[in-house]
Amino acid sequence: MRGAIAARRLAPYVLLAPGLLWLVLFYVYPAIQMFLTSLWTGNIQNGYVQSWNWGIYPEAITEYWPWLGRSIVYGGLATILAFGLGFPLAYAIAFRGGTYKNLLLFLVIAPFFTSFLLRTISWKIILADDGLFLGPLKDVGVLPEDFRLLATPAAVVAGITYNFLPFMTLPLYVALEKIDKRLIEAAEDLYAGPWRPQGTIVGLVLGGALGVIVALVMDYSPLLIGIPMAAAGAAIGTFLISQAFIRVTVPLALPGIFAGSLLTFIPAVGDFINAELLGNPQSLMIGNVIQARYLKVTDYPTASALSFILMLAILIGLLIYTRLLGTEDLTGASI
Amino acid sequence: MTDTRSPLPDLTRRRFLQGSALAGAAAFLAACTGGGTPGTGSAAPSAAASESAAGSAAASESAAASAGATPAQGGELRWASWIGYIDVNDADQSYPTIKKFEDETGIKVTYNEKIDGNESFFTTDLQGPLTAGQPTGWDLIVVTDWLVARLARLGWLEKIDTSVTPNFVKNLAPNYKARSFDPDTDLAAPWQSGMTGIGFNKKKTGELDSLEVFFSTQFKGQKTYLDEMRDTVGLAAIKLGYDPASITAQQFDDSLAVVKKAIDDKIVRQVTGNSYVEDMQADSAVMAMAWSGDVLTLLVPDQKPTQDFQWRLPKEGGMLWTDNMCIPKGAPNKGQAERWIDFYYDPINAATIEAYVNYVCPVAGAKDEMLKIDKDIAANPLIFPPDDYVARLHQFRAVTAEEETTWAEAFTKAMGL
Numbered sequence A: 001m002r003g004a005i006a007a008r009r010l011a012p013y014v015l016l017a018p019g020l021l022w023l024v025l026f027y028v029y030p031a032i033q034m035f036l037t038s039l040w041t042g043n044i045q046n047g048y049v050q051s052w053n054w055g056i057y058p059e060a061i062t063e064y065w066p067w068l069g070r071s072i073v074y075g076g077l078a079t080i081l082a083f084g085l086g087f088p089l090a091y092a093i094a095f096r097g098g099t100y101k102n103l104l105l106f107l108v109i110a111p112f113f114t115s116f117l118l119r120t121i122s123w124k125i126i127l128a129d130d131g132l133f134l135g136p137l138k139d140v141g142v143l144p145e146d147f148r149l150l151a152t153p154a155a156v157v158a159g160i161t162y163n164f165l166p167f168m169t170l171p172l173y174v175a176l177e178k179i180d181k182r183l184i185e186a187a188e189d190l191y192a193g194p195w196r197p198q199g200t201i202v203g204l205v206l207g208g209a210l211g212v213i214v215a216l217v218m219d220y221s222p223l224l225i226g227i228p229m230a231a232a233g234a235a236i237g238t239f240l241i242s243q244a245f246i247r248v249t250v251p252l253a254l255p256g257i258f259a260g261s262l263l264t265f266i267p268a269v270g271d272f273i274n275a276e277l278l279g280n281p282q283s284l285m286i287g288n289v290i291q292a293r294y295l296k297v298t299d300y301p302t303a304s305a306l307s308f309i310l311m312l313a314i315l316i317g318l319l320i321y322t323r324l325l326g327t328e329d330l331t332g333a334s335i
Numbered sequence B: 001m002t003d004t005r006s007p008l009p010d011l012t013r014r015r016f017l018q019g020s021a022l023a024g025a026a027a028f029l030a031a032c033t034g035g036g037t038p039g040t041g042s043a044a045p046s047a048a049a050s051e052s053a054a055g056s057a058a059a060s061e062s063a064a065a066s067a068g069a070t071p072a073q074g075g076e077l078r079w080a081s082w083i084g085y086i087d088v089n090d091a092d093q094s095y096p097t098i099k100k101f102e103d104e105t106g107i108k109v110t111y112n113e114k115i116d117g118n119e120s121f122f123t124t125d126l127q128g129p130l131t132a133g134q135p136t137g138w139d140l141i142v143v144t145d146w147l148v149a150r151l152a153r154l155g156w157l158e159k160i161d162t163s164v165t166p167n168f169v170k171n172l173a174p175n176y177k178a179r180s181f182d183p184d185t186d187l188a189a190p191w192q193s194g195m196t197g198i199g200f201n202k203k204k205t206g207e208l209d210s211l212e213v214f215f216s217t218q219f220k221g222q223k224t225y226l227d228e229m230r231d232t233v234g235l236a237a238i239k240l241g242y243d244p245a246s247i248t249a250q251q252f253d254d255s256l257a258v259v260k261k262a263i264d265d266k267i268v269r270q271v272t273g274n275s276y277v278e279d280m281q282a283d284s285a286v287m288a289m290a291w292s293g294d295v296l297t298l299l300v301p302d303q304k305p306t307q308d309f310q311w312r313l314p315k316e317g318g319m320l321w322t323d324n325m326c327i328p329k330g331a332p333n334k335g336q337a338e339r340w341i342d343f344y345y346d347p348i349n350a351a352t353i354e355a356y357v358n359y360v361c362p363v364a365g366a367k368d369e370m371l372k373i374d375k376d377i378a379a380n381p382l383i384f385p386p387d388d389y390v391a392r393l394h395q396f397r398a399v400t401a402e403e404e405t406t407w408a409e410a411f412t413k414a415m416g417l
Helices: A002-038 A056-096 A098-113 A116-126 A134-139 A153-177 A181-189 A198-218 A222-239 A243-270 A273-278 A286-296 A300-325 A327-333 B017-032 B043-067 B096-105 B118-131 B145-154 B166-171 B229-239 B249-264 B276-281 B292-299 B334-344 B347-357 B366-373 B375-379 B387-392 B401-414
Strands: A040-043 A047-050 B076-082 B108-115 B140-144 B189-201 B223-226 B268-272 B287-291 B309-312 B318-326
Touching: A002 A040, A002 A300, A040 A300, A056 A098, A056 A153, A056 A198, A056 A243, A056 A286, A056 A300, A098 A153, A116 A153, A116 A273, A116 B276, A153 A198, A153 A243, A153 A273, A181 A243, A198 A222, A243 A286, A243 A300, A273 A286, A286 A300, A286 B118, A286 B401, B076 B334, B096 B108, B096 B334, B096 B347, B108 B118, B108 B140, B118 B140, B118 B145, B140 B145, B140 B334, B145 B318, B145 B401, B166 B334, B189 B229, B189 B276, B189 B292, B189 B334, B223 B229, B223 B249, B223 B276, B229 B249, B229 B287, B229 B318, B229 B401, B249 B268, B249 B401, B268 B276, B276 B287, B287 B292, B292 B309, B318 B334, B334 B347, B347 B366, B366 B375
Parallel strands: B076 B108, B076 B140, B223 B268, B223 B287
Antiparallel strands: A040 A047, B140 B318, B189 B287, B189 B309, B189 B318
């Protein structure tokens, strides 16, 4: 009897042990090592000593804040764009997928069967200056001859968005799929009809603002992108968004939105492959800096300090975000 | 994409950018747990290495002692190299020339295509154990000039006993002798070389033969530079009339300024590793600082000079880089490594490998052997460069420890990092 109670008391720890051990070995230990490395001084010729040179942190931030900032902006934009693409997709699969649900879900994850690298390299072929997509547009004169998508910030953000889209779509799908459709019907019966005129205004403002931000980051004319985006936002807000959607669907989908945006944003900020293959020297991200500092300059302390700073920045952002969205919803409904 | 020899267009053996990027991430973790205090973090790999070394240590000591003038016989050779860097029998994926060596010498060769980047190989395989004074687990490694220079500076290489490698002494092409990082020619035995010059799409650019185009506004945004400091800065130095083999700090600054200006003015589309190949195939880039081997094996799969994609050694000159066979400090099977080096410098063996590999062969006499195997290859200037090529080829000098860091830093800054 006592044995049974003891076993029951131990069970959670036994169950936790493998995961904890894994985390300690492959996360905590390397993180501590990385932190210690950041406080070395020296070079490969004369070796390194643990000098506790805390000054490296302010130095690294002063020198590399533009790259840190750029990474957060690119990662944030990619997350918003992935949400813009992923939400309608997940919604369509969850609510209108019918018998094709599983097939559609499979298609969402199908790109994962190909290596991340090959997928990114294939973009170089698809988006080539004279390729499948741009070539015909240039031939008919829609685009100027010297227009290009590759080797621009736009290509980097687009590449990140594409590569992490499934991380956004799947949690959204899980959250939307669970929604009891009768709740939406009930809301509609209770006059939660079209969301006008608020929807028009909100759509106009959000679409326009996103367009202007995208344009500024990408170095295009703000009006050129802002006006069509504002128009699109207004149209979506007017005709596609109902009050039932705002009051029932979105709140219930919140855990999915939270999980999806984190799963997209965190790897997106640290990504360096897209910037390396699709970007130009003016659009490199913090991951590229860390890689170059580490491998090319063999400046291990700065590389480690930057990695640590990036980790802390993401952690702090995460805490604020969790506060804003509220934790209970997330832990309560995310599974 | 059109390459028939390799399923992946970017799997050239050299500086496989993406591979090294991924390996770099792994190396980052590896070295975060190593380095610092010698012998603590790096305990795992070096322990494994010394364990495997212990078994053969006794054998090799006696081999080394009796070496003197008699070449090694039997035992084993553990060799780290790059992908696509030796002849392969397509039928059973065996290595015919290694097989021949094994049959002749009784030495068992473990050939591992382990290296996909000099930087990452240095961090994952060499730095930890050699800092701690342990053997690396490799008896022979193939690394590029600048890494040889670094290893030599750190005292991490064994001297090749040239008394047991008569072929190496006799057949090493003259322009490889007494290089700045290896004055006595006994630290590094050249394995393959490549040239860095102008790769271009003739259909779009017409004939090109001058370095000037890299720095002019012609084809703005349609040309790429290389992410290897010695190639890109080296070409800029040649353009300015300097010799990279004796480049001074001032000349380096001048050359880098030219590079930086071109990047800042957005004349340069991207600074890349091997991935310029995709950009050229897709017509996004019309000209690139390009490695001769890439152009041979990727851009021109059938190696006919009638293709659109061409490579030229600029009239002002180009860069020559070399991957070298080296014996890391404390390698237990040094005698076996020397035996292989001597074997390779037999022209017939070098020619056999060259028929498959398509890089520049450093073995004098291999061209004559190649004439018997394949006349086209023997006549190809990208594999057997004629004298007027050799006269225009420059090698970047060995840099000091301080220059290695400050120049790399300055170059990565110019690259936008």
